[in-house]
Amino acid sequence: MHRLLSRLGALRFAVVYIAVATIVGILLEFGETYFEPQEQVTVLDLADTFMLISITAVALYFLLQALLGDNQRQRLRRQKTQQAYQQLFRAHPQPMFLYNPANRRILDANDAAVSRYGWSREEFRQMRADDVQWKSDGEDLDAYFNSLPDNNRPQHIGAQRQVNRSGAPFWAEVTTYPVNFDNMFMQLVTCVDISVQVEAAQKASKALKHLEDAEKLGKFGAWEWHPGEDRMRISRGLARLFGIPLDQKEELLSSAFQRILPEDRSRARAAAEWCLETGDAEVQFRAMLANGEIRHYREILHTQAATDSGFIVTGSIIDETGQIKYTRYLERQESDLHKILTSMPAPVVLHEPDAEGRIHMANPAFYCMLGVPASEEPSIRNLCQLGAGHEDRRLLEDLFQPAVSGVTNTRKCEVILKRRNGSVFRVHILALRLKLTDRSLIQLVIHDMDDEIVLREQLRHANDNLSKLNSKTLKVLEQERALLSRELHDDIGQLLIAAKTNLRSLYNKWPAGESKPEEVELISGVLEELVAKVRDRSLMLRPPQLDELGLKHAITWEMRRVMGPTKIRSRFHDKVVLDKLPPEPSITAFRIFQEAMTNAVRHGDPEHLEVTLETDSHELRLTIEDDGQGFHPEQQRNGLGLANIKERASLVTGEVRINSTPGQGTRIEARLPLSSHN
Structure with missing residues (x-):
């Protein structure tokens, strides 16, 4: 019915209605006279019937006109919406593709997906969604796709390993959005490449594991000395620390001091004398073992009363070699992490895991984004204080909420931050929770969306200007073709026809007694062919x-x-x-x-x-x-x-x-x- 109304139009439908209703009304009037002969049909009765039908037709015309106009506006709005969606989909900087959940067939992919994965758009349309997933030997991805929630809400799948056309795997953060396109339910998949962040997190986790093992290497030993004696009693742990035979119970004081490196020996003697005066002392020194190894120790000394009238001096020695190595290793790791952050072009922040915590480390790109000079970098202590408004600060605080069991440890949000000069800008933040040995940190990767919007707008303006220039060029070309076509037809064509006519006239006026040149017929044929070609070229041009x-x-x-x-x-x-x-x-x-x-x-x-x-x-x-x-x-x-x-x-x-x-x-x-x- 709607197609019939669209083809006829409201006016034609109303005219058809008037004609049909008039014929039916006249037939009904004459039918009454047939069954009731005493009643005669008058012109007035017919006029009343026609008037009623006309009024009804006018009302029907306006009603149909309104319905058809509203339907057309809805169709145009839907078309514009679909075109806008297509443009946004193709221009989106992150890889995106559409697939049918029923058969997991990929329907379309944007330019970023073509660039990142390496397949062309036509090849994508021949693939399934599980073709871009990293498959281990014997792994069946049907169970994975069947486990995805089937509802009409966006789903943040989290970090996944995917594969490009060359077979190289990479990490991507995947989010799916339900899309209803022309009454067809589809899934829109966005993939953010987080390979650098995941690799950095894996390296950090590996380093933390080494640090946890280094903490278990602490070693202890003890000794006891009576003032006035030249020997001290040692424990088995102390013998193990210095490479002394485990069955040896005593050692000469001179041998113990001789083992300490010369540059630390005077400091060790001064600590012993201070303990005799005050009762407590602490010293750090280095000693060389029998195998030539130099190790670091910390010694704590105490004086205490003995069972007899005198006193004794006790000491505990801790082997800090492992801890010092661990500290130096941690410093190197911290330095390497700082180098990695510094080399990353995107702003990255390592933050303490609570909203009230401090910024542990940030790369120069972060401070440059905020417009903070190097001398004022320590003044930026907390990320939440950079939110432009109350809602932005609340979204930032949500990034630091404790992780829920069974939920991915990555979070993201879009907020507005405030620069040092008071200006504001919109950013996208990806938060990844890092578990260290003695603490947890949150890695925040910040993406400035304002630069992206500006570049996208500049690109759109450039494309618009190029399209306008090409359109003007084609218009000028069409105008030149039309002008050239008219000139060929009106000027050159007419001149050729005139030349042909004059030549024919000259040929006819040739004296009867003289032979006519054969070249006249040849020239006439050439002119006729030339006229035909000029006419043909004129028609081809326009x-x-x-x-x-x-x-x-x-x-x-x-x-x-x-x-x-x-x-x-x-x-x-x-x-x-x-x-x-x-x-x-x-x-x-x-x-x-x-x-x-x-x-x-x-x-x-x-x-x-x-x-x-x-x-x-x-x-x-x-x-x-x-x-x-x-x-x-x-x-x-x-x-x-x-x-x-x-x-x-x-x-x-x-x-x-x-x-x-x-x-x-x-x-x-x-x-x-x-x-x-x-």
Whole structure:
């Protein structure tokens, strides 16, 4: 019913209604007179019936006009929404692709996905969603996809290992969004490459494991000395520390001091004397073992009363060699981590795991993003204080909430931060929780979205300017073609015809008694051929049928002109419902038709060629289909024909689809909008 109303229109439907209702009303009036002969049908009765039908038809006309107009506006809004979605999808900087959850077939992929994974968009459409997943030997991904939640809410899948076209795996953070496109349920997948962050986290975790092992290497020993004696009693642990035989219970004081390195020996003697005076002392020294190894020790001394009248001195020695090595190793790891952060172009922050904590480390890109000079970097102590508003600070605090068991340890948010000069900017933050030996840290990778928006806007302006320039160039070219066509036809063509006429007149006036030169007939033939070629070139540059009669008559004439000398059987299907088409899409459609038909005749060698022209209120559709040799559309070709077709369509915000297979012919479909040119 809706298609019937769309084709007839509100006015035609109302007229049909009046005609049918009038006939039915008259028949009913005369039917009453047939069954009740005493009542006669008068002109007034017929006029009343017609008036009632007309009023009803007018009301019906306005109602149908409103319904059809509202439906058309909804269709245009849906079309604009779909076009805007397509543009945002293709221009998005992160890899994205659409797939059908029913069969996991990939439907489309954006340019970022093509660049990151290495497959072309056509190859993506031949793949399944699990083709980009990293598969271990014998692993079945059906169970993985079946475990995904089936609902209409976005799902943050988390970090996954994926694979590109060369087979190299990489880490990506995956999020799925449900999309309803033309009543078809699909899943939109975004993949953020986090290979650098994951590798850094893995290196940090490995380093932390080594540090945890180093903590278990602490060693202890003890000794006891009575003042006035030259020997001290030692424990088995102390004997083990210094490489003394375990069954040795005593050692000379001179031997113990001799083992200490000369540069630390005086400090050790001073600590012993201080212990005798105050009762407590502590000293660090280095000693050389029998095997030549030098180790670091810490010694704690005490004096205490003995059972007799004197006192004794006790000491505990801790082997700090492992701890010192651990500390130096940690310093090197900290230095390496600082180097990694410094070399990263994106702002990265290592933050304490609570919202009230401090910034542990940040790279220069972070401070540069905030506009903070190097002398003022220590003043930035907490990330949450950089939020521009209360809501932004709350979102930042949510990044530091304790991790829930069974939930991924990565979080993300979009907030507005405040620079040192008071200006604000929008950022995307990816938070990854790192578990260290003695503490936990949160790694925050910050992406400035304002720069991305500015670059995207600049690119859009540049593309718009380029499209306008190309459009103006084509308009000038069409104007020059029209001018040249008129000059060839009106000036050069007329001059040639005049020359031919004068030559024929001279030939007829030649004296009867004298022989006529053969060159006159030859020149006349050359002029006639030249006139025909000038006329043909004039029509090729700008056929007058396109301006005078319209697009469909120009296509019909061009098909007869080109197909006439060939054996190709051609048909033209005219489905145009509009009386007059705008000039710009008409010229574009005619040039696309010329290029496609010429390519088919020159390269396709078809037996049949069909051209279909359709229009509605907002779109012109042109289809050229042949059964020729066909070709591979994705292969690079030397000619510019197909590129010209696509370029002409894009200049009027249209699109061209080219489907061809070797040996199965070619189909070219162009869709050109009419609403923006009316």
